Amino acid sequence: MGGKKISIALVGCGYWGKHFLRLCLQLPEVKFRGVFDLSDGRIDELKQLYPDVYFYTTLKDLLDDDAIEAVIVATGLSSHFEICSNLLKAGKHVLCEKPLTFTAKESEALGKLASDSGLTLMVGHTFEYNSAVLHAKQEAGKGALGELKYLSFRRCGNGPIRTDADVVYDLATHDVSIANFLLGDVPDSVNATGYKLLGANQYDLANIDLIYPSGISVNICVSWMELVKQREMKIIGSEGMLLFNDVVPSEKVRLYHTIAPTTQTRGDFGDFQLSVSNNKVTIPNIDYKEPLREELQHFIACASQHQRPRTDWLSAANVVRVLEAIEESIAQQGQSIKVAK
Ligand SMILES: NC(=O)c1ccc[n+]([C@@H]2O[C@H](COP(=O)([O-])OP(=O)(O)OC[C@H]3O[C@@H](n4cnc5c(N)ncnc54)[C@H](O)[C@@H]3O)[C@@H](O)[C@H]2O)c1
Known part of the structure; x- marks a missing residue:
């Protein structure tokens, strides 16, 4: 990566997303942009713990932030497809938690969006x-x-x-x-x-x-x-x-x-x-x-160097199938x- 940092944001910061937040703040290769979470209660808790972190008020604000190169999605499964579609259409690399979608067809549709725009789409098969x-x-x-x-x-x-x-x-x-x-x-x-x-x-x-x-x-x-x-x-x-x-x-x-x-x-x-x-x-x-640090570092390397991740959308679709x-x-x-x- 030649010392260049990648700008990352996080959507969904509950039980699992908090681990991503910690790692994003720790990893020297990450320039952390901020968090969007639907729950005001969750945001209030996080603001106490992380007073320096920026919180987006809507997903649209995050999508419109051109400085963001890549986004981690750690919301529940029911919102993965819609959020990932919007992020890929906005030109962001995406690391989405497992399972990627409810159906293999949806995983493939996300895969096509990513491939057509030369973006990295990776699923968090942590193991x-x-x-x-x-x-x-x-x-x-x-x-x-x-x-x-x-x-x-x-x-x-x-x-x-x-x-x-x-x-x-x-x-x-x-x-x-x-x-x-x-x-x-x-x-x-x-x-x-x-x-x-x-x-x-x-x-x-x-x-x-x-x-x-x-x-x-x-x-x-x-x-x-x-x-x-x-x-x-x-x-x-x-x-x-x-x-x-x-x-x-x-x-x-x-x-x-x-x-x-x-x-x-x-x-x-x-x-x-x-x-x-x-x-x-x-x-x-x-x-x-x-494992999550290894996974995130792999995502960063793939997004930065335009390489195919090990747990790409095809492997996500194969699991969902x-x-x-x-x-x-x-x-x-x-x-x-x-x-x-
Ligand atoms: N890889 C692993 O080992 C592992 C472990 C735990 C959870 N997970 C995965 O992580 C994801 C989240 O799980 P969790 O346990 O953190 O759940 P959680 O309910 O604790 O957290 C989800 C967070 O997302 C927010 N959210 C929900 N819908 C949203 C939306 N549309 N936009 C923005 N924010 C939204 C919620 O307010 C909440 O804060 C799931 O897909 C789960 O399968 C993976």
């Missing part, structure tokens, strides 16, 4: 910038796990509940993006069941199976109604297994080197205790970086649904 996920991809890529057999994800907790996205669009987005990234592909078909345990008009628990063209299956469980917060990814290969547990403070990634299932039974209480701990385990030394198939399978009581390609 594709996560050091543990990158390590897992590297290990799988060099064959440390043998032939990959299946992947399993659990992303469960007690809320937080969203009102404009169900648990599939909110949480499974992450797992679908990680699976597509690790396998370098998009599933052919999905089977899923969903439940409305909390009595609201949207799914808060879903069990999902994805089948990839290679035959690898991926199981995902997402829930807003779980006692214990779980953020777990397992990759099972013919010669090893990798576990990424994101809720433990250290040793988040473990590599189990042999997976021969136990055949012995000792006929006593010891049977019950036989476990994977019989394997040789490695705990890799990973240099953990803040899978989410749409999951919703259709749930609506059809778990029937296998082909993912549109």
Whole structure:
């Protein structure tokens, strides 16, 4: 970037947007222009915390600010399409939170707007910038796990509940993006069941199976109604297994080197205790970086140097295509649904 700063603004500054605001104020390559948020209450809170930050009164004021080169969108899903369209039409590069849109068609329409004007459109698939996920991809890529057999994800907790996205669009987005990234592909078909345990008009628990063209299956469980917060990814290969547990403070990634299932039974209480701990385990030394900082720096580099981001609109559309198939399978009581390609 040759020391040149990029002028960035932020639309939507709630729970997640506040992390973007902190990073924009920290990163030397950013000249931060200001924030637009619909909620006056939120703006009042932010003004206390950040007295030097400028707040736009309308989205139009932000769109009309010619000094802004790029905008981060961290509003809820229901406003992503409209806000991103307006920003791209106003000539701004856009980094939008996940999932990009409700439908793949909308993601593609945004992609066309961006391509036609030579703008960067990137989606915040944060886990594709996560050091543990990158390590897992590297290990799988060099064959440390043998032939990959299946992947399993659990992303469960007690809320937080969203009102404009169900648990599939909110949480499974992450797992679908990680699976597509690790396998370098998009599933052919999905089977899923969903439940409305909390009595609201949207799914808060879903069990999902994805089948990839290679035959690898991926199981995902997402829930807003779980006692214990779980953020777990397992990759099972013919010669090893990798576990990424994101809720433990250290040793988040473990590599189990042999997976021969136990055949012995000792006929006593010891049977019950036989476990994977019989394997040789490695705990890799990973240099953990803040994923959102990595993501934002990648966006800045791509927008400044006119390069295609890793999580571009195509990867966003590929994830949304899978989410749409999951919703259709749930609506059809778990029937296998082909993912549109
Ligand atoms: N990548 C991740 O790991 C991750 C984590 C959390 C949230 N998110 C995503 O970030 C987005 C925001 O989530 P959140 O938890 O911060 O929600 P939130 O409700 O806490 O914040 C959203 C903010 O946007 C504002 N807003 C809503 N509509 C607006 C509009 N039309 N114009 C301007 N401001 C508007 C709201 O007033 C609020 O302050 C969602 O898309 C969510 O999926 C991503």
